[in-house]
Amino acid sequence: MATLLEARQVTKSFGGGLLDRRHTVALRQFSLALAEDRPSITAVVGESGSGKTTLARLLLGLLTPTDGQVSYRGRDLVTMSRRQRRIFRREVQAVFQDPYEVYNPFYRVDHVLSVPVAKFSLAASRAAARSLIEDALRAVGLRPEETLGRFPHQLSGGQRQRVMVARALLLRPRVILADEPVSMVDASLRATILGALRQMTLDLQIPVVYITHDLATAYQIAENIVVLYRGAVVETGDVELVVKDPRHPYTQLLIGSIPLPGVERTWAADGGAPANPLPGAGATGCLFADRCPSAMPACRVSPPPLFQTDRHRLVACLLYREAPTLPAHEMATAFVHAVTPRGGGPGTPAAPPAPAAP
Amino acid sequence: MRPDVLRVRGLSVRYHTPGGAVRAADGITFSLRADERLGIAGESGSGKSTMALSLLRLIKPPGHIEAGEVWLDGRDLMTLPEDEMRRLRLARIALVPQGSMNSLNPVLRIRGQVADALRDHGVPTTRRQLDERLGDLLPRVGLDREVADMFPHQLSGGMKQRACIAIAMSLSPRVIVADEPTSALDVVVQKQVMDTLARVQADLGASVILVGHDMGLMAQFVDRLGVMYAGKLVEISPVRDVFTAPLHPYTRMLIASLPSLERKGVFQGIPGLPPPLRDLPGGCAFHPRCPLAVDRCRRETPVLREARSDAWAACHLV
Numbered sequence: 001m002a003t004l005l006e007a008r009q010v011t012k013s014f015g016g017g018l019l020d021r022r023h024t025v026a027l028r029q030f031s032l033a034l035a036e037d038r039p040s041i042t043a044v045v046g047e048s049g050s051g052k053t054t055l056a057r058l059l060l061g062l063l064t065p066t067d068g069q070v071s072y073r074g075r076d077l078v079t080m081s082r083r084q085r086r087i088f089r090r091e092v093q094a095v096f097q098d099p100y101e102v103y104n105p106f107y108r109v110d111h112v113l114s115v116p117v118a119k120f121s122l123a124a125s126r127a128a129a130r131s132l133i134e135d136a137l138r139a140v141g142l143r144p145e146e147t148l149g150r151f152p153h154q155l156s157g158g159q160r161q162r163v164m165v166a167r168a169l170l171l172r173p174r175v176i177l178a179d180e181p182v183s184m185v186d187a188s189l190r191a192t193i194l195g196a197l198r199q200m201t202l203d204l205q206i207p208v209v210y211i212t213h214d215l216a217t218a219y220q221i222a223e224n225i226v227v228l229y230r231g232a233v234v235e236t237g238d239v240e241l242v243v244k245d246p247r248h249p250y251t252q253l254l255i256g257s258i259p260l261p262g263v264e265r266t267w268a269a270d271g272g273a274p275a276n277p278l279p280g281a282g283a284t285g286c287l288f289a290d291r292c293p294s295a296m297p298a299c300r301v302s303p304p305p306l307f308q309t310d311r312h313r314l315v316a317c318l319l320y321r322e323a324p325t326l327p328a329h330e331m332a333t334a335f336v337h338a339v340t341p342r343g344g345g346p347g348t349p350a351a352p353p354a355p356a357a358p
Numbered sequence: 359m360r361p362d363v364l365r366v367r368g369l370s371v372r373y374h375t376p377g378g379a380v381r382a383a384d385g386i387t388f389s390l391r392a393d394e395r396l397g398i399a400g401e402s403g404s405g406k407s408t409m410a411l412s413l414l415r416l417i418k419p420p421g422h423i424e425a426g427e428v429w430l431d432g433r434d435l436m437t438l439p440e441d442e443m444r445r446l447r448l449a450r451i452a453l454v455p456q457g458s459m460n461s462l463n464p465v466l467r468i469r470g471q472v473a474d475a476l477r478d479h480g481v482p483t484t485r486r487q488l489d490e491r492l493g494d495l496l497p498r499v500g501l502d503r504e505v506a507d508m509f510p511h512q513l514s515g516g517m518k519q520r521a522c523i524a525i526a527m528s529l530s531p532r533v534i535v536a537d538e539p540t541s542a543l544d545v546v547v548q549k550q551v552m553d554t555l556a557r558v559q560a561d562l563g564a565s566v567i568l569v570g571h572d573m574g575l576m577a578q579f580v581d582r583l584g585v586m587y588a589g590k591l592v593e594i595s596p597v598r599d600v601f602t603a604p605l606h607p608y609t610r611m612l613i614a615s616l617p618s619l620e621r622k623g624v625f626q627g628i629p630g631l632p633p634p635l636r637d638l639p640g641g642c643a644f645h646p647r648c649p650l651a652v653d654r655c656r657r658e659t660p661v662l663r664e665a666r667s668d669a670w671a672a673c674h675l676v
Contacts, residue, residue: 259545263597
């Protein structure tokens with residue numbers, strides 16, 4: 001089984017020359033490997049400033065790593081030939097956050113769909129192109145006759161975002177990278193769009209990287225999760241383990257802070273304030289130490305390695321130093337790979353096509 | 359039952375647009391009780407923010423309040439002269455605005471912004487008095503006193519939002535209207551800000567109206583929850599009832615569309631889209647998306663009525 005997209009010990013820092021101390025490390029020693037023919041969704045979760053978007057841009061080759069490398073089918077994105085890069089551009093598709101910004105308001109929505117078809121010569125004739133586009137739209141629950149020929153402002157945010165998912169689908173990609181695809185969409189449409197994304201992984205048998213700040217949707221659609229804090233992986237592995245029984249103090253804080261839409265579980269009492277702050281920590285050691293209730297002196301010495309607390313979970317925290325460590329670039333070996341199609345959820349073809357304006 | 363603090367009756371707001379008039383809030387009727395936290399939830403375009411701003415008469419043209427009464431302290435706010443309304447704002451009914459980053463003056467230190475608000479309400483603000491006030495206000499929202507001498511750009515999003523809460527509470531209002539106070543914040547900070555708001559509310563013995571789209575936040579924060587759809591209040595019930603036994607089909611489907619952290623694969627979108635406000639379907643505005651719709655739903659607009667004790671819904675079927 002070949003590795004498609006791979007990040008090996010990628011670090012990205014911004015700003016600052018040698019003498020400038022203001023430089024920011026957006027992502028630290030990040031590794032991830034997506035294997036072919038494994039239709040699983042990997043969620044990358046973090047708050048603002050955790051390096052999520054930097055990661056997306058690195059994986060798409062829109063940013064060059066400061067250290068480490070990102071490769072596709074074993075070839076470094078930086079040294080790729082033009083031809084290889086063209087293949088990469090087609091096979092790795094992105095769905096971005098803002099369904100308003102990606103459109104040129106002067107073109108009809110057809111434009112974002114027909115350009116890639118022409119550019120990558122996906123269809124032999126105009127009619128073939130049209131039917132390709134229509135199929136892709138139907139796959140995300142849109143009616144082609146109500147979508148094509150319209151201008152972006154005539155569609156709702158949810159429709160626009162579904163068109164973007166359709167565009168990604170159209171190119172028969174091998175990897176999908178979705179950066180906050182539903183954060184600007186209303187709750188009632190979120191499930192539909194994520195359902196389309198989920199269905200796509202199953203139909204096309206491709207891996208998806210789902211980057212989000214929303215743990216609840218990550219839990220719903222992903223098999224594996226990577227929790228980032230200030231650019232570093234704090235906990236990763238099987239989403240069931242990480243979300244249901246978080247081990248890292250940061251993951252615990254994050255999950256405890258989510259306002260759950262139900263009355264069974266209530267928000268914990270006041271939390272988040274450092275109970276036992278270690279001033280000056282974070283510079284060399286664990287980045288969370290200055291907010292961590294369990295911080296100890298060893299936490300500020302060096303960044304904690306990944307401890308394998310379970311077969312399918314790694315935690316970067318010294319509280320688990322009894323467990324064996326795993327080198328960061330082998331992180332993906334702890335992931336679960338079984339695909340579990342779920343009945344009744346977003347995995348099933350969600351929602352009949354939407355009437356545009358009843 | 360606790361006495362009412364604020365009574366809203368038939369509040370309607372209309373926006374004039376080039377494409378015709380749009381009624382963004384339509385006949386909103388509810389009461390806010392003493393010490394209560396009331397949530398008003400809805401998706402984008404449901405009219406929740408319009409409703410919130412109209413309570414304080416802060417609707418700007420092309421919008422205007424078309425009809426309705428808002429009773430506070432025995433007076434109908436909608437009929438007060440503007441200068442009296444101006445005195446009541448902040449003093450009796452305060453707003454924590456959406457997006458604190460845009461509502462603070464970027465060239466004024468926090469001290470100056472608080473002073474502005476107090477001065478406008480005739481509170482004397484000598485340097486000593488102001489220091490005293492700030493020394494009292496800022497710790498109550500979990501901010502250091504030093505924050506008083508900082509500019510908004512020196513504060514994080516959560517700190518700015520707390521500064522807004524400090525201003526809102528500065529004259530001990532009876533009602534605080536918080537319009538999506540945490541929509542731009544991370545969950546950890548969001549929880550801290552909501553904890554702050556809860557503490558302030560308890561301190562003042564005020565009532566809070568929380569307006570927002572996040573049903574999770576509502577479940578965790580409010581006592582009673584109203585749900586808006588296409589400009590109308592379609593349900594208002596104790597929050598436990600809304601989540602365990604929702605009355606209106608829209609509420610039911612909205613709750614089913616929320617991803618849970620408990621069980622996997624149980625969230626399902628609502629088919630279709632909300633109708634454009636300038637072209638609402640006849641009868642119940644939700645009928646084109648409602649799986650239970652019958653003929654009557656297409657013809658007749660349902661009114662809000664009490665279906666169970668304290669639980670109200672606008673649906674022919676309940």
